[in-house]
Amino acid sequence: MSINTKKYLLTTSLIISGLILTLFSTHRYYLNEGYQETDHSSQQQMKELINFLGASLSRYESIPHVLSTNPLLKNVLLNQQDEKNLQALNIYLEQIQNITESLDIYLVDALGVAISASNWRENYSFIGKDFSFRPYFQEAIEGNLGRYFAVGTTSNKRGYYFSYPIYSQASILGAIVVKVDITDIEKQSTGIARAGGYEFAVADPDNIIFLSSINEWQLTSLTPIDQSRQYAINASKRYANRVINELTLYPPYKNTSNKEHKIYRINANTKQHDYLETHKAMNRAGWTVHIMTPLAPIYQSLPAIMLLYATLYLLLALAALLGYEKRKNLLRIQQVNDMLEQRVKDRTQDLEASNRMLSETQDELIQAAKLTVIGSLSASINHEINQPLAAIKSYAQNTLTLLSRNKTEHVKDNIHTIISLTNRLATIVSQFKSFTRKSQGDDSATNIELCIQDAMTIIQPEIDKQGVELKLITSTEHYEIWGDDIRLQQVLVNLMSNAILAMERSKVKRITIRIEKGEMLCIKIQDSGPGVQDSQMEKIFEPYYTTSDRQGLGLGLSISRRIIESMQGSIEVSNAVDGGAIFEICLPIYHSEMKNEPPTHRHQGEHL
Incomplete structure (x- = not known):
């Protein structure tokens, strides 16, 4: 073998080895950088999503407490045979349900049996149903504000429950329960996730997903379901008669808090995708929020980046070779340089276009985040109208008393006062709109x-x-x-x-x-x-x-x-x-x- 041949083979081996090392280093470095950037973005998105979910639930949290102050509830619990009061309470709960846009509102006695409900007209009315097995009832009967997520055993609808005890002096007669329809919350959260380019899943303490931006993930378990666990799920009746299947993901899910990136391959829309998973607990709601960020954009960008670095490496290698053979290959070197410069220019234009698209996406995310402020402001209107509502109720009850005693000369004054308070209440509510314009x-x-x-x-x-x-x-x-x-x-x-x-x-x-x-x-x-x-x-x-x-x-x-x-x-x-x-x-x-x-x-x- 001639010396020139040996030099050619040695040079070729060194160039190929350097190219492999460059590709490997580039792949590893930019893949890790992509994971870091995705993880940082996921942390910000997690805060926005948790704030939105918390604000959405807080709109309803105080409703059971407010309703518990209505003496009609205590009267019905003390005298469940009074059909007139029962019917009046059914109508009242139906009206409050329409005003608050909650899913259902119902009153249960100390044994956990519903005696009045906003859905009293429906075929699936809760009246007469036993809810004593529900944790939200057990918390309320102990004198606490109850919170619980479950699928309704009667309505078969997913909902979040708030409950509050009804007192008669120091004893608890029962509880008032407000069920919130989480379907709307799920849709709005999905819109936020779509704008942010990620998927989300909200799981209960048993790692069962009940809210998700992907329908196929709903009511599936992140962890394996053996016979004993299946029996415990069925016994809790948390998901009614729904069948809970395992979510197909690899590797098996681990609920760890270490800082290494957790990547799972999960089925989504009948296809398998790789996701970087980030999770955080919502302690008050008893939820764990998981953000699943697709890694496809990172994988798709890697070939271009690797090509760029491989090209730069080859450029340096070729420059060294061309310097060695400058006199023989000057024309060929010039052509190669021109070609590489054009590639770099095209790649730079592509990167600038990508940066512009990223800026526009960030503006859309900021606008979406502003909309969540409206959910927070809606809590203040409930705070400000409680006293006018209580005054209207008091004057209305006084009017009924006056009518029953035939003291009609004072009724007119009460009605004028109620009209005035109602007008003032309407003015207060209308001022809430000024926050948005x-x-x-x-x-x-x-x-x-x-x-x-x-x-x-x-x-x-x-x-x-x-x-x-x-x-x-x-x-x-x-x-x-x-x-x-x-x-x-x-x-x-x-x-x-x-x-x-x-x-x-x-x-x-x-x-x-x-x-x-x-x-x-x-x-x-x-x-x-x-x-x-x-x-x-x-x-x-x-x-x-x-x-x-x-x-x-x-x-x-x-x-x-x-x-x-x-x-x-x-x-x-x-x-x-x-x-x-x-x-x-x-x-x-x-x-x-x-x-x-x-x-x-x-x-x-x-x-x-």
Whole structure:
């Protein structure tokens, strides 16, 4: 064998070995980088999805508690033979079900038997059904708020259940249950997943998928089902008569928290795909959310990247060879360089186009994330209308009493009050729409004293019920501010409601409202409760922060501060020397000579 032949073979062997090493290193490096980027993106998508699921469920979480305060439920549980009250409760639950858009609402007694339901007209009515085996009933009968996911044994529909006990003094008579249709939540979550380019699966503590963006995954198990496990699933009746099959995935699923990438090959839409799996627990709901990100885009991009690096490697190798044989192969080298430069240019254009597409996709994800804010805002409307609804109910019950006693001369006043409260309630609800669009607002010169009187009208039924002494101290002069009287009433009602709740265990229950004039007009609301702890002073106005463990979403004071600040005012909290909390609202005084010229420091179209 000649020397030239040996050199040629050696050179060829070295080039091929280097090429194999380059391809292997490129494949391994960019595959790992792809896993890292996908995992990071999945973590962000996980937060968005969990926030959306949590917000969707929180809309219904307080409904059982609110319904439990209706005395009609207690009366029906105490006297189940009263057909008139039973029928009235059926109709009432049916109306609430339509208003809240929940799937079903039903009342069960202490034995777990449903005695009234919103679906009383349907063939699958829950009335007479025994739900004592359901964990949500067992939690409620122990005095807790129950949460549970299951397939209805009667309706055969998937739903999430919230339950709350019905008390008669210290004893529990039964529970009110609200079933939420998770189909709509699943559809909206699927839309978010499609926009983000991933699939998701929500599993119960037994690793059974009950929510998923892929229909084939629904009601399948991530882990193997042996005979004993199948028996336990059937005994729990969580999935009614549905058959739970195993999800075909390789390798077998492991619920580990180590940081290495977990990749599974799973059937999706009759085809097998590789997914990078990320999961996180939703402890309050008892769920585990799994995000399955397809790896196909990474696999599809690898050949192009490997080709690029192989080309660059060969370019360097060829450059070395061409340098060695420069004089003999100058023309051929130039042609190869031109070809490679064109390839690099084309590849760069492709990468720039991919970057532009990625930017557009990110903008769409941001817009989709904004829509979830509406779900969070919807929780505040429930918080703000509870008191007007309670007032309407109280006046309506009083009207029935007056009619039964033939005291018709007072009925008209009650009906006018109910109409006024209903109009005010409609105004409050309509203001919720302003969160999603710009408008000019309804600011005007507002009489502070009349505004306080209207707020006191709304809160009066609760004042009477709790035995609270309400005292208003004002001057002979009448002052006005420039703002929205309905929003100011919302702030006053919220502060008085919080004061009533704070005085729940106080022997002396007193609320004092003072109007004081200085450089600004100040409204001071003082209660005789325990006051506000120093550690809570800075947090009390933060969204979702609440000092109550029984009710409220922690939105009232946050919304109140935003309303007052939109009127160029301030709201502060302090503790009185003689005990109790003082909330002080200070607003600019609106003078009569300014009636045709609103304050110039207000921005037209300013909304919360």
